[in-house]
Amino acid sequence: MKILLIRVSSLGDVVHNMPLAHDLLQRFPGAHIDWVVEEAYVDLLRLCQGVGRIIPYALRRWRKNLLQADSRAEMRAFKQALQQEHYDYAFECQGLLKTGLILGLARASHKIGLGNASEGSGYEAISRLFHSRSIVLPPRTHAVARARLMAAAAFGPLPRESDLPPADFMLRAPQVDTAFLPQGPYICFFHGTAGAAKKWPRVHWQALAHKLQQSGCAWPVLLAWGNPAEQEEAQAMAAGMPQARVLPRLSMLQAVALAANAAAVIGVDTGLTHIAAAYRRPVLELYCASPRWKTEGNWDARCINLGDAGAPPDVEQVWQAWRQLGAQEVL
Numbered sequence: 001m002k003i004l005l006i007r008v009s010s011l012g013d014v015v016h017n018m019p020l021a022h023d024l025l026q027r028f029p030g031a032h033i034d035w036v037v038e039e040a041y042v043d044l045l046r047l048c049q050g051v052g053r054i055i056p057y058a059l060r061r062w063r064k065n066l067l068q069a070d071s072r073a074e075m076r077a078f079k080q081a082l083q084q085e086h087y088d089y090a091f092e093c094q095g096l097l098k099t100g101l102i103l104g105l106a107r108a109s110h111k112i113g114l115g116n117a118s119e120g121s122g123y124e125a126i127s128r129l130f131h132s133r134s135i136v137l138p139p140r141t142h143a144v145a146r147a148r149l150m151a152a153a154a155f156g157p158l159p160r161e162s163d164l165p166p167a168d169f170m171l172r173a174p175q176v177d178t179a180f181l182p183q184g185p186y187i188c189f190f191h192g193t194a195g196a197a198k199k200w201p202r203v204h205w206q207a208l209a210h211k212l213q214q215s216g217c218a219w220p221v222l223l224a225w226g227n228p229a230e231q232e233e234a235q236a237m238a239a240g241m242p243q244a245r246v247l248p249r250l251s252m253l254q255a256v257a258l259a260a261n262a263a264a265v266i267g268v269d270t271g272l273t274h275i276a277a278a279y280r281r282p283v284l285e286l287y288c289a290s291p292r293w294k295t296e297g298n299w300d301a302r303c304i305n306l307g308d309a310g311a312p313p314d315v316e317q318v319w320q321a322w323r324q325l326g327a328q329e330v331l
Contacts, residue, residue: 001031004090004106005147006099008057009038011271012295013143014045015278017093019167020147021050027155034085036102043252044275049170055081059098083107089154092127093147100127112154118146120291143295167299169278173260176253181261182245186220187212188258188276189244190267191237192230197289200268200312202237207315208266209241212322220245224258224272264325266318269295277303282325288312 003024007017014037021033032052037045039056046054057078065071082105090108092099095117103111115134117123118141128134135150135158145161152159189205209221221244223234231246238244250258259265259276266284267273277283277297285297287307297303304321306313313321 001028001089002085002087003028003031003033004085004087004108005033005035005051005093006091006102006106007093007147008036008059008099008102009041009094011041011044012269012274013094014041015169015271015274016143016295017147018048018050018169018171018278019144020091020093020151021048022168022170023148023151025050034087036082040252044256047171047174047256049172053085057102079105091147091151091154092130093150095121095123095127097124097126100124100130103127104130110154112150114146114150118143118294120294140293142293142298144299171260171278174253174257176251176257178254178257178261180247180250180254181258182220182222184219185263186222187217188222188224188262188265188267188272189237190224190259190265190270190272190276191233192225192227193268193270195289198269200286200288202233202240204315204318205237206240208318208322209244211315211319213242218243219263222247222258222262224250224255226255264322266322284318284321284325286313286318 007014024031024033033050034053034055035045035051036055036057039058042054042056045051062071062075087108089110090103090106092103092113095114111132113127113131113134115136119139135153137146137149141161144167145164148164191205193199221241223238223244223246225231225234234246238246255272256275259272260279262276262281264282265273265276268286269290273285280300282302283297285305289309292305292308296305304325306317306321
């Protein structure tokens, strides 16, 4: 059985799609699974043990230089790589025109895609033109369950989301230089995210750090960043926080290692928080502007989800959840 998965972005969404590979291997042991993904996430996807060949896609970069010979050559090479195999099934898991076009180019006996939008998600109905079958799902379907239900319905009746077994991300440990990490346990505050409304206020992070110190927690608090604005925010946060350390710029794999090895993670709705949850670290996920039902870590009891769209948690709620997590006692 040869299967192609198409989920090109974003960071958290690529992670949330990984349990689909596990489900397919449970159904078809020994299946060969290839995946088309944005080039920025290739290293991340190599950590998913169920994935074979990874086909890099670079639309974001190609769009800026469509008239250049190098870009056109790369696009031709991408098409050749995509059509190198004939697949039994190809699953387009994003529901966009750009991913529909990739599905259209792929050589596959069955081309399966999403038949409708998920509530609050981007969806382009034109993508259905490239499907041999479109699977309609309940509009309030969790991000992890969406692709899993779509694939299950391709081979039988559509199950209920509650009938799915716990998600298995099949993530191996990243092999990368971690000299930037402390020798002992540490906490990550993942504060950076694309949208100001999704952020938790700086003063809340600082107040939480003081509570940790006052409780006797001596673990350092590590602050990562992905762009100059986040770096500036991390430095401003650290100036008012005990035991805080602003990290240097990290590669994708170093950022994954940071999340995967943390004693505990407290983070907003962002990719690194979801990666930590996928590695089953003790995690507090803070929802401020996005709906919690959509991406909350619901596969591990050590992931506690707080807040909701328009109802961010306050410091006391997060502190009580930390005590519930019992991170210092169980690790």
